[in-house]
Amino acid sequence: MLNNKLNNNISFQFPRHLRHGEQGCLQNDSCPPPGGPLTEYRNKATFDWKRLKIYIEGETACKRMQELYSSLLSNAEFNCDHDELSTDQLLHRNYRRYKSTFKIIPAFQDRLKIIQESFRDFRTLIMIDCGLFLKRSLSCEIPSHLLYTAKRDTTEDIKKLAEGKFHCCMALTEVGHGSNLLALQTSATYDKNYDSFVLQTPSIEAWKCWAGNLGTCATHAMVLAQLYTPDGNCHGLHWFFTPIRDPRTMQPYPGVLVGNMGKKIGFNSLDNGFMAFTDYHIPRKALINNISDVMPDGKYITTEPNPRKRFAAVASNLNYTRLGVVMLSVTCLKKGIVIAIRYAAVRKQFGPTSTSAETTLLEYPLHQWRLMPYLSACFVLGVTMDSFINKKLDYYNKLYSSKNSEPMGSTLASLYLMTISLKAISTTTVRDGLQQARECCGGHGYLKCTAGIGDLRNDSDSFLTLEGDNNVLLLQINKLLIGAYQKKMEGKDIEIEFGLHDFLNNMNQTLKTKCDNTNNLTSPRGILEAYNWLICYLLAETLSKLNQEIETGSSIIDAFNTTHTYHGKSLAIVFSEFLIIRCYFDVLTTNQPPKDCAPVLLDLGMLYAFWSLERHLIYFCKGNYFPANSGIEAIRNNVSTLCLRIKNESIALVDAIAPPDEILNSVLGSSDGQIYKRLVSYFLTGGKNLQRPHWWKEMLPESIMMSSNL
Numbered sequence: 274m275l276n277n278k279l280n281n282n283i284s285f286q287f288p289r290h291l292r293h294g295e296q297g298c299l300q301n302d303s304c305p306p307p308g309g310p311l312t313e314y315r316n317k318a319t320f321d322w323k324r325l326k327i328y329i330e331g332e333t334a335c336k337r338m339q340e341l342y343s344s345l346l347s348n349a350e351f352n353c354d355h356d357e358l359s360t361d362q363l364l365h366r367n368y369r370r371y372k373s374t375f376k377i378i379p380a381f382q383d384r385l386k387i388i389q390e391s392f393r394d395f396r397t398l399i400m401i402d403c404g405l406f407l408k409r410s411l412s413c414e415i416p417s418h419l420l421y422t423a424k425r426d427t428t429e430d431i432k433k434l435a436e437g438k439f440h441c442c443m444a445l446t447e448v449g450h451g452s453n454l455l456a457l458q459t460s461a462t463y464d465k466n467y468d469s470f471v472l473q474t475p476s477i478e479a480w481k482c483w484a485g486n487l488g489t490c491a492t493h494a495m496v497l498a499q500l501y502t503p504d505g506n507c508h509g510l511h512w513f514f515t516p517i518r519d520p521r522t523m524q525p526y527p528g529v530l531v532g533n534m535g536k537k538i539g540f541n542s543l544d545n546g547f548m549a550f551t552d553y554h555i556p557r558k559a560l561i562n563n564i565s566d567v568m569p570d571g572k573y574i575t576t577e578p579n580p581r582k583r584f585a586a587v588a589s590n591l592n593y594t595r596l597g598v599v600m601l602s603v604t605c606l607k608k609g610i611v612i613a614i615r616y617a618a619v620r621k622q623f624g625p626t627s628t629s630a631e632t633t634l635l636e637y638p639l640h641q642w643r644l645m646p647y648l649s650a651c652f653v654l655g656v657t658m659d660s661f662i663n664k665k666l667d668y669y670n671k672l673y674s675s676k677n678s679e680p681m682g683s684t685l686a687s688l689y690l691m692t693i694s695l696k697a698i699s700t701t702t703v704r705d706g707l708q709q710a711r712e713c714c715g716g717h718g719y720l721k722c723t724a725g726i727g728d729l730r731n732d733s734d735s736f737l738t739l740e741g742d743n744n745v746l747l748l749q750i751n752k753l754l755i756g757a758y759q760k761k762m763e764g765k766d767i768e769i770e771f772g773l774h775d776f777l778n779n780m781n782q783t784l785k786t787k788c789d790n791t792n793n794l795t796s797p798r799g800i801l802e803a804y805n806w807l808i809c810y811l812l813a814e815t816l817s818k819l820n821q822e823i824e825t826g827s828s829i830i831d832a833f834n835t836t837h838t839y840h841g842k843s844l845a846i847v848f849s850e851f852l853i854i855r856c857y858f859d860v861l862t863t864n865q866p867p868k869d870c871a872p873v874l875l876d877l878g879m880l881y882a883f884w885s886l887e888r889h890l891i892y893f894c895k896g897n898y899f900p901a902n903s904g905i906e907a908i909r910n911n912v913s914t915l916c917l918r919i920k921n922e923s924i925a926l927v928d929a930i931a932p933p934d935e936i937l938n939s940v941l942g943s944s945d946g947q948i949y950k951r952l953v954s955y956f957l958t959g960g961k962n963l964q965r966p967h968w969w970k971e972m973l974p975e976s977i978m979m980s981s982n983l
Contacts, residue, residue, distance in 0.1 A: 310619045310946035311924050314635070318925030320869040326929040328866050328874075329656065334393050341397040342933055344377045351401055353938040355722035355959050360541050363404075367542035368490060371408045372437060374398065380413050380435030388418065388593070388669060392600065392662050399604040400932040403732045404542030410597060411486045416441035416495050419512060419590055422563040430514065438520060442486040443594070444494040444548060449478025451738075452745040454497070454510060454588060459550070461513055461560075462501040465571040468557050470513065472498060472528075472550035481548040488533030488544030492520045497587075500560070503571040509580055510587050512561035517548065528553030539731030582682070589685055595696045595740045596665065599658050602703040605733045607651045609703075609726050611927040612942030613644055613710035613718075618924055619946045620715070634713070635923070641916040643713055646884040647706035648923060649877040651930060654699050657856045661691055664771070683768040690753055690773060693746040694849035700736040700743060707733055714941055717948075723955050725939035744842075747849075751815070751841035752833065754848060758812060773852070776808050783809045788899050791907035797858040797875075800882045803898070804851040807889060810896045811844040843889070850885045854878065873922050880915040883908050 327335050345351045350366075350373045358366065378394045391414045398406040413434045420427040420434075433439040450456045458479035461470040474480060481487075487494060493516050500511040517529050525531045531548040557567060564586055565575040577583045617640055621631035634640045668684050707730040711718045718724045737743050754774075757767050761777045776783065783806055793799040818840050822832035833841070857878050866874050886908055893904050919926070934943050940951035956962055970976060 310948075311615065311944070314618045314921070314924035315928070317921040319922065320873050320925065321867075322925040322929040324867045325870045325873070325926075328864075328870055329652070329929070330659075337393065338397060341377060341394060342936065345397060345401065346933060346935055348373055348377070351936075353401065353935055355938075355955060357722065357960065360536050363542040364489060364544055367402065367404050367408055370402070370405050371412065374405070374409050375435075375437055378409075380417070388662075389666055392596070396600060396604055397932070397936075399601055400608065400936050402542055403601055403605065404540050406597075406601065407485050407540075407543050408490070411442055412440045412490070413437075415443060415594060415597075416493070416514070418593060419495055419561055420514060422590075423561045424566070425558055425562060427514075439492050440486060440490050441493045441495060441514075442484045442491040442546070444481040444484045444487065444496045444515075446481065446483045447478060448480045448482050448547075449476075451483075452742050455584065457497060457499065457510060459496065459498040460501055461496075461498040461511070461555075463503060463557070463567050463571055464554070465503055465569065467554060468569055469554040470500075470557065470559060470567075472496065472513070472515065472553040472555060474549040474551065479549075482534060483545050484548065485543050485545055487517075487531065487546030487548060489546070490544055491531075491546070492516065492518045492523070494548065495561075500565075500567070500573075502567060502573050506573070508565065508573050508575075509584055511565060512587065512590070513555060513559045514561065515555050515559055526553070538734060539728065540735055585685065585689075589689065591740055592665065592688055592692045595692045596658070596662060598736050598740050599654075599661075599692075599695050599699045602699040602733060602736050603651065603654050603658055605729045606647065606654070606699075606703040606706045607930045608932070608937060608939075608942075609707040609710040609729050610644065610647050610651055611931040611937065612724065612726055612939045613713045614648060614923050614927050615943070615946060616714050616717070616941045616948060617644060619948050635920055638913065638917070640713065641920050642913065643709050645916040645919045645923065646880060646912070647702070647709060648919065648926060649881040649884070650702050650706065652874070652877045652926075653853060653857045653881040654695075654702065655930075656860050657695060657853045658699070660856050660860055661688075661695060664688065664691070683770050686768055687770040687773055690750065690769070691771070691852060693741065694750060694845075694852050696741065697743045697746045697750070698846070698849045698853060700733070700739075703733045704730075704737060717941055717952065722959065723940040723952065725937070725942065747842050747845040748833070748837055750845035750848060751837055754812060754844060755816065755819070755841075758816065776805050776812075780809045780812070784813060787897065788904065791899060791903050794883075794904075794907055794911065795879075797878065797882075800879070800886070801851070801855055801858070803886060803893075804847065804854065804882075806896075806898055807847050807886075807892060808844070808851060810892060810898075811840065811847055815840040815844050843892070847889060854882050854885070857881075873919070873926070876915055876919055876922075877926075880912065880919060883911045883915065887912060 330338070350370050378390075378398075381390055391410065395406050395410060398409060417431045417434050420431050430439065434441060445454065445457070447457055447459065449458070458475050459481065460473045460475065462473065463469075464471050481494075481496070484491075484494065493514060496513045496515045497510055498513055500508045502508065516526065517531055518525050528551050529548065530551070531546060534545045534547055537545065557569070560567060564577050564583060565573065567573055575583060577586060614635070617634040620634045622634055622637075624631045665688060668688060671684075707726060711724075711726045711730060714724060714726065718726055721727050757769065757774050758777060758780075760767050761774075767774055767777075786802075786806055788794070788799075788803060788806075794803060815836055818836045819832050822835050823829065827835065861871075861874055861878065865871070890905050890908065893899055894902070898904065899907070928944070931937060931942075931944065934945075937943075940955055941948050943951055
C-alpha cells in the first residue's frame with residue numbers, strides 16, 4: 274500500500290536475524306556483507322532501497338511484514354528445506370503450517386479487515402508456499418467474506434471458521450464446465466416439506482472438481498448451484514454454505530461423494546478435490562441470501578429482478594479470488610526475478626579476450642533485455658495491484674456503510690473489468706517471466722530443490738486458467754469494450770467509473786492524430802497518448818471486421834469469435850496494458866516518491882511501457898502512427914537504454930522486494946551472493962546425495978546377466 278507521508282529520514286530497525294550479512298536478505302544499510310559478490314552492484318544504486326520499499330508498501334505494512342517474517346522464521350513448522358517430499362507429506366506439512374498461521378495471523382471477524390488485512394499479511398504466506406496461501410484463504414477468509422454478505426446471522430459459522438473448527442472450500446468448477454458458469458448443472462431444489470434444499474448432481478459432467486482444500490480437508494463447501502423452487506422455476510446460480518464432512522470424524526455425510534483428484538503438475542501442497550451429491554438435504558439457511566431468498570412456503574424473493582444483474586452480483590465474489598490470483602502471480606514473479614538477477618550479478622561467462630577476466634552475465638545487453646523488463650513488471654504490477662485493492666476496499670466501505678448491502682452497479686462493473694484485465698496480464702507475465710528466469714540461471718536453474726524457480730514455474734502455470742481462462746477473460750474484455758462503444762453511439766449512458774472508457778470520448782479525433790516526433794514518447798504522457806491511439810485503432814479495426822462477418826451471414830456470436838483471434842484479443846490486451854500503465858503513473862503523480870527513488874521508479878514504468886508497446890509495433894506501422902519506421906527504432910532504443918540504466922540499480926531493487934533467505938529458499942538467490950559455496954554445500958549435505966542407492970548390488974558384475982554372440 275502506497276504511503277504519501279514519507280519521511281526521508283526513516284531509520285526503523287529490522288529484526289536482527291533479518292539484517293543483511295546474517296540470515297535474512299532484508300538488509301540493514303549499515304551492515305552490508307563485507308566483500309560479498311553482490312557488493313559492487315549494491316554500491317552502484319542511486320537510491321536508498323529502504324525508502325523505496327516503504328514508499329511502495331507503506332511504513333505500516335513494512336513493519337508488519339518484518340513482524341510476520343520474524344514470527345514465521347521462529348516457528349519450526351515454517352522451516353524451509355530442500356528435502357524431496359511425497360504428495361502426502363506435502364499435504365500434511367501444509368496442513369500443519371495452515372494451523373500454525375492462525376497463531377501468527379489471527380482470523381479477522383470483521384468483514385472489512387478480512388479483505389484489507391488478509392491482502393496485506395498473506396503475501397508472506399505466498400513467499401513460503403502458494404498452496405499455504407490458498408489453503409488459508411479458501412478455508413477461512415473467502416467463505417467468511419461471503420457469509421458476511423448473507424442477511425441471516427452467520428456469526429457462529431464465521432467464528433468456527435476463524436477457530437479452525439470448520440474448514441471450507443469453493444466448489445464452482447464442474448467436470449464439464451469451468452469458465453461458462455451459467456452452464457453449471459449442480460442443482461439445489463427447495464423442498465418445503467423439509468424446509469431444506471436438495472443438492473443433486475445430475476450427470477458425471479456436473480461433478481464438482483478442482484476445488485482447492487476439498488480433497489482431504491474441507492468440512493464445508495461454498496457450493497455454486499442452480500436454485501430451483503417447488504414450482505419448477507430455475508432462478509439461476511446461488512451460493513450455498515454446505516456441510517460435506519463430519520468435523521469429528523472427517524468422513525463425508527451420506528449423499529456426498531468426495532475425494533482427492535490426485536497429483537498435479539504443481540501446487541501439490543494443496544488438496545484439490547472432486548464431489549458429487551445424491552439427494553443431499555441442506556437447511557434453507559445454507560443459502561447465501563444477500564440479494565435473494567426462498568421463503569418457507571417456497572416463494573422466491575429478490576432485490577434484483579434482472580437475472581443478468583443478479584448473476585453479475587453472484588459472480589462478483591470472484592473479484593476477490595481473482596485479486597488473490599494476481600497477488601500470487603506478482604509474488605511468484607518477484608521471487609523468481611530476485612533469484613535470477615542475483616545469480617546474474619555473480620555468474621561470469623566468457624570475456625573480451627582469452628586472457629581477460631570473464632564478464633558478469635548482468636553486463637551482457639541480451640541478459641539485461643531478458644530480465645530487466647520482468648523486474649520492471651514486478652514493480653508496475655505490484656503498484657497497480659495495490660491500487661486496485663484500495664479501490665475494492667473503497668467499494669466495500671461504501672457498500673457496507675449503506676442501509677442495504679446490494680452491489681453498486683457501475684462500481685461493480687468497473688471493478689470487474691479492471692480485475693480481469695489485471696488478472697490476464699499478470700498471470701501471462703509471470704508465466705513468461707519465470708521461464709525466462711529459469712533459462713537465465715542456465716543448468717543450475719534446472720535443479721528442483723536448490724534453485725527454486727522450477728516449483729514457482731509449475732505452481733504459477735495454473736494461474737493462467739485459475740478463476741477464469743485468460744483467453745476467455747480477454748474475450749469478455751473485447752465484448753465489454755465493443756458493447757460500451759455501441760452504447761456510446763446510441764447515446765446511452767455507460768455504467769462505468771475510473772475513466773475506463775475515456776478513450777471513447779474523442780475516438781474519431783484520436784484516430785486522426787499521429788506522432789510526428791518520437792521524442793514525445795519519452796514521457797508518461799507520450800506513452801499514454803500512444804496507447805490511447807492504439808486502443809482506438811484496434812477498436813475500429815475490430816468493429817470493421819465484426820461488421821464484415823455479420824454482413825456475410827455470421828451470427829453475432831460466431832462473428833465475435835472469428836474476429837477475436839486477430840483483432841479483439843489484441844484490443845483486449847492493449848486495453849489491459851493501458852489500464853496498468855496509466856494506474857502506475859497516476860500513483861507516482863498522486864503520491865510523490867522520495868527524491869532519490871523517483872528517477873528509478875519512473876525508469877521502471879517507462880521500461881515496462883516501452884517493452885509492452887514493442888509487442889504491438891505492427892499496428893503502429895499499419896496505422897501509420899509514426900513517420901516511416903522511426904517508431905520501431907525509437908521504442909527499441911528506449912528499451913535497450915532503460916535496460917542498461919536499470920541494470921546498475923537492479924540488485925538494490927531486488928533487495929527491496931526479496932524475502933529473507935530462509936524463505937526465498939534458493940542457493941542461487943541468496944542475499945550474500947555465495948552461490949557456488951551454497952551449491953557445493955548442498956551437493957555434500959543434501960538428502961542422500963553421497964549415498965549409494967539401495968539397489969547398488971544390482972550393479973555388481975556377478976549380478977549382471979549378459980548374452981553375447983562372441
